[in-house]
Amino acid sequence: MDFKLTEEQQMLQDTAARLVRDAYSFEAREKHAKTELGYSAEFWQQLGELGLTAVPFGEEAGGFGGSGVETLLIMTELGRGLCLEPYLHSVIFAGGLLEQLGSPAQKDALLGDVASAQVQLAVAFEEPQSHYNLNDVRTRAEAVDGGWKLSGRKAVVIGGHSAGRILVSARTGGADRDEAGISLFLVDPGAAGVSRRSYPNIDGPKACDLFLDGVFVPADQLLGEPGNALPAIRYQQGRAIAAQCAESLGNMQEACDLTLDYLKTRRQFGAPIGKFQVLQHRMVDMRTELEQATSMAILAACVADQPDSAERSRILANAKFTCTRAGRFIAEQAIQLHGGIGMTWEYVLAHHAKRLVMLGHQFGDDDHHLKVYASLLEVA
Structure with a gap:
């Protein structure tokens, strides 16, 4: 290839x-x-x-x-x-x-x-209790004359504080965890009944919690067919996971480069610490993890736009698991090899490390995607 x-x-x-x-x-x-x-x-x-x-x-x-x-x-x-x-x-x-x-x-x-x-758009698909489960939706949409009325709360809407429109998942039918009955609406943040509590995340980007109190949404702002939005949300989250793996890759590359430069310049006992064999081995381990993550990020990018299938889902879950584990390992090793300076707010490495950890939790952490991968394995 x-x-x-x-x-x-x-x-x-x-x-x-x-x-x-x-x-x-x-x-x-x-x-x-x-x-x-x-x-x-x-x-x-x-x-x-x-x-x-x-x-x-x-x-x-x-x-x-x-x-x-x-x-x-x-x-x-x-x-x-x-x-x-x-x-x-x-x-x-x-x-x-x-x-x-x-x-x-x-x-x-x-x-x-x-x-x-x-x-700028944002997607409000998570709720305080949902914990990576896209079908756990308690926000309700009630059909009214000329449209819908939405009530509920959405959590950690990345970019939602500044979005011109927010895509909100809400239940138009079924119980709280049913697969069917979830719809997607285009909501104007300035509409009556909408309020936002904005805050910065630990890794820098801002988010908001979205509160909906009987918000009227016109009928023409419903995306797709009522109650059938979940497959599309899952598919597009898969594309987002592939893109997120690529973003993690950029952070990992930079963390490795910063660490290698530090090992070449920091001196102990009259020599650069990069000459110490044990530190060379740890640097090699970091690069090995980076290469594995690179391979999986490329594979995820190649399947991201393919039609939905079990094989696509397996690859994306594998990529997210691999990049999350590699990102956490590289972040921890980079800080260890830097020593105290690696944790200082004024040094960029600490921010790459925090970003890698937080990216590992968005759209499901490594344990979540390991379970997803295992559930998709075919038994001979």
Whole structure:
């Protein structure tokens, strides 16, 4: 199999890498994190102007029809730069749901603006009790004249504090954990009955808890058929997991590079500590984990846009498990090899380590995906 990038893919990777390198220093990131928005509006606009936010969308929406491989190239560079912008949640996850379930009118109204970074979306699919179970939905949608009324609470909506529209999963039928009966709605955060409690996550990006108190949603803001949204949510979360593995990969690469540079420059007993064999072995272990994670991230990118199947689900669960375990190992080893400086707030490594840990918990941790993988094994 040929793993070489095409000329167009290499240009895409170079564009993303150059943009992050030139516009997203660690000092700039810290300033962006302290703003009310929580990320750089200018950088978000640059992503749109360069067409990077349009890459995953079809040409009919003003996109480039890129595959999971193109998404991997962009997300890896965003991970290396610790970028705070909600690319994964707005473009990949929410944008994918809108492209899959949206009516022609809904797509015409929003998809082009999402692809050009003029509108930011978010997905409210988690609840305080759900713990990675997409079918555990207690938010209710009641049919009323002209639309629906939504009531309930959504937790940890990444990018929800600044989103122009939020895609909310709500139950239109069935019991709290039933597979059927889950619908998806486009909710205006400014509508009556909507309130948000915003906060920064430990790894930098902001999120919010979303409270819905009898929120009226017009009938034309329902995505897809009532009660049948769960398969699409699971499929698009799979695409988001592949993109998240790529972001983890960028963080792991940077953590390894920072650690290697430190071993070459930090001196003990009159010599660089990188000359000590035991530390060389630990550095090799880090690179070995990185190579394994790289292979699985590439495989996940290759299957991300394939039709839903048990094999696709197995590969994505395996990739998330492998990247989570590798990310945690690399983060821990990098901090150990750095010593005390590895934990200081002013040093970028500590932020890569926190980001890797938190990415490992989003969309399911390693234990969750190990169970998913085991449940999908075929018995001969």
